[in-house]
Amino acid sequence: MFIPFSHIRINWKKEGWSNLSTHQVRVIENKDKAAISIHQENLLDSAQRDEMKFYWTAIMSEISAKIISV
Numbered sequence: 001m002f003i004p005f006s007h008i009r010i011n012w013k014k015e016g017w018s019n020l021s022t023h024q025v026r027v028i029e030n031k032d033k034a035a036i037s038i039h040q041e042n043l044l045d046s047a048q049r050d051e052m053k054f055y056w057t058a059i060m061s062e063i064s065a066k067i068i069s070v
Contacts, residue, residue: 007037019044021052036063 007026013019024039038056043049
């Protein structure tokens with residue numbers, strides 16, 4: 001179900017790529033907690049998927065570290 005203003009979608013092209021991909025980021029409320037959901041579409045192949053999985057895992061680790069240190 002689509003809820004207005006519930007997520008952000010942007011088209012993005014990494015330097016050196018021939019294709020655009022679409023990022024979707026959502027923050028999902030869960031009682032007194034929240035989850036960050038990142039979805040990326042239109043990747044060409046498993047190499048791009050692996051590259052972006054590694055990238056987003058590192059980003060999520062940075063976010064978690066900053067939240068925990070607050």
